[in-house]
Amino acid sequence: MKIAFIGLGHMGGPMALNLRKAGFAVKAFDLSDEACKKYAAEGLAIAASAAESVTDADVVISMLPASAHVEGLFLGSGGSKPGLLDSIRAGTLVIDSSTIAAATSRKVADAAAAKGIAMIDAPVSGGTGGAIAGTLTFMVGGEADDLERARPVLEKMGANIFHAGGVGAGQTAKICNNMLLGILMIGTSEALALGVANGLDPKVLSEIMRRSSGGNWALEKYNPMPGVMETAPASKNYAGGFGTDLMLKDLGLAQENATAVRAATPLGGLARSLYAAHSLAGHGALDFSSVLKLLQKAST
Ligand code: NAD
16 A cells, blocks of 8 residues: 655654554655655655655545645645645545644545545544554544545554544544643643642652542653653653644634534633743743743742
């Protein structure tokens, strides 16, 4: 099976490498020369353009930052730049793993269907660690038959594959999850900062809470306090991982969705404002666990 992989960022790069390691013929592309060079050095075949990567592909995978990038890639921009759907053969399966608005997923999937191209949304959870280890969770929106076609590919990048519903449903599940994640990272940071301000050792406090009723994913795998967890972005000056601006985007998508369906999401709204303030303070490119900086004395 031939796979075109577009978007070799923090997540897409390792995901594409796992597909190559599994024996698929992968042709990859990213707008960033730096990303292309990095993954060419790791052995990935790099195409000269997105259009070239898809010419003989059976499956096209995209892993881009936000809705505008996915819409711009597949549908083009206002006539001057043709969309990638014009270059993809009918019968091809498109898997978009970016986290974007469900409405955009439906818009692009409808345009694809009009050209005989099947498309599913398959956003992921599990962070860069999960992308590298091939243990991501996929939340899929689309036809059950299309998910079955995608399954052998998704299985090489993830450990859990869920069918959330029709096109766009994967995105809805993803923003619910990330709204919860954004809130719990702030709550975890708040509790750790309070303990440290009282002289507690953050490693000891983290272990106490991890094994108590406050235990959660941040304490298990992604501690926001530098030095507590060697592998977490917090211990690497918050480099890599999941950017604050990407979390801000996801919380914005959750709020737009909540407005549309008249849902009450007070903590999601507050979390969005706190990540926005953190981004405005110049921390948008840092991992989202750096939100701890908002809640902690500068000297600690
Ligand atoms: P990233 O910014 O590291 O990577 C995105 C890549 O897309 C960049 O290399 C960029 O150059 C490339 N790109 C943008 N437009 C392009 C185009 N038109 N053609 C080709 N390449 C293009 O982002 P990431 O952290 O890899 O995240 C990707 C998606 O996955 C986002 O939607 C994010 O919300 C989601 N996500 C990220 C994480 C995480 O931990 N980083 C976890 C789960 C989901």
